[in-house]
Amino acid sequence: MSELAVEATGLVKHFTTRKQVTKAVDGIDLQIPTGSVFGLLGPNGAGKTTVVRMLATLLRPDGGSARVLGHDVVSDADAVRGAVGLTGQYASVDEDLTGTENLLMLARLYGFSGVAARQRVEGLLEAFSLSDAGARQVKTYSGGMRRRIDLAASLVLAPRVLFLDEPTTGLDPRSRNQVWDIVRVLVADGATVLLTTQYLEEADQLADRISVIDHGRVIAEGTSTELKQSVGQGAVALRLADAGQRAVAAAVVEKVLGSEPTLPTDPYALTARVPDDGGDAVAALLPALSEAGIAVPEFSLGQPSLDEVFLTLTGKPLPDDAGTETAGDAPRAEEVSR
């Protein structure tokens, strides 16, 4: 049997608004191995949520096919529903009910009987540090608590595949780290996670493999390292002890690396791109500078960020506001544009 938890081929979804057709998803292929974390990275409106909604059987694809744990999302939708958990702005808990009532309702809907349902709910609340808040209405919860109850809700049936649609959007760094830690534990225990995010750091931190999507298409796929390498080896950044030596240093760097250094406004700083296969040259750089009598108190070799990856792939930067949108606004804006 195949080791793919999620497999999609040529997924297409069109939305028609006032006779205008938007290709929200325009032929996306995915292969997600069992037990891995897969990141769908892209800006707002790229089609990430639409892909997840199709895989979670909430939307019917207009073209292509997808299987989750071997079950077709259209013809065998019920089997898919029994095997996946979904958390996101589109699959929320009821704010008017208490945390306990929300989980209890889901436990009963999944078929747990009276006592078993209560035990399941108490265990989850305790593990997610929500026992004390269990009797309060969810609308009184903080952002972090809210996201934890959403996560707990998607774990009631211990799903083997978990779809997390922008799980940390709008969270403070502490709550975000907490969500990341939860995801890591679940994956360590064998769950497969598909994660959508606009946060480059999040994809970098959690995902084994990443698909960068834009305008409904995959524009790059690979590990975080592979994606960065596709842009180039990275860059060296120097900081000199004496600003007067910068011209000399620049000449040395250009000779050793073979690429023209850039001179930032800071008179002590100097950066240069590392050419492909430039590993040896980088190693030779510090001795060469030392030989020329140039003191270099700070030296760093950085890989390109995923920001740069996105810029290289699409020719445009990720929108600056990518992280600042509140959980409520982003999806509705997307919905309206359909």
Place this chain on the structure above:
Amino acid sequence: MTAQSTDHEATITTTSLRRAVALAERPSRPSALSTTLTFGWRALLKIKHVPEQLFDVLVSPVIFTLMFTYLFGGALAGSTTAYIQFLLPGILVQTIVIVTVYTGYTLNTDITKGVFDRFRSLPIWRPAPIVGALLGDTVRYSIASVMTIALGLLIGFRPEGGVVGVVLGVLLLLVFAFALSWIFTILGLLLRTPNAVMGVSMMVLMPLTFASNIFVDPSTMPAALQRFVDINPVSHLVTAVRGLMAGQPDAGEIVWVLVASVVLTAVLGPITMHLYRTRH
């Protein structure tokens, strides 16, 4: 690895998380009835947590009953006591018919908040969330009915049909309200915001309730209006409920209401479910 820290209150440990999530035995799939009842339970919890939603339900019949009885009762029927016998079954119908709008409002709120998609992602009998909500709403209609009748009794409503007549009248009304709710589930699924659902629904319901025989005998109305009142389903319902409560059941009208309820459910139920399945 231990995920310690974060919010002062929150300490999540790997071991407790593992233990809580692990599931030795997956439960078997629950029956359609059981899931429907769970959703009905949810509707009741919402009444408990958001009692304000009952406020509208209770205030409008009180205002309408008092206003019409004491302002117009004497002029319309000779005395307020005579008028309340005529008015109360009509006010009851108006109250319940208007409350059915909340079904659409609630459904649309669920969609807007994302709760709806959580339900749709569950491996359950598909109509359960909607049928369960309608059952829960029936409880709300019953509360509204009891309050309205209690107020009526207080100010002189003395139904000839007795307890049996009143209870049968309310039951007939609940059957019709359940069937009528499907109109609003459709609006709830089609329109964009909960407030749009309220607006459109009220535009439909206002003429239906006022251009009827709820408040006055239509025999003094212009001929064209009379024809509308005669075909208005609300008029049929009011006549049937009035007959039951007055101890003079009108079999023809009762059958009309029951048939209309079956037809509404048979036609609008599947349309609702189609929209529910295909909505994005």
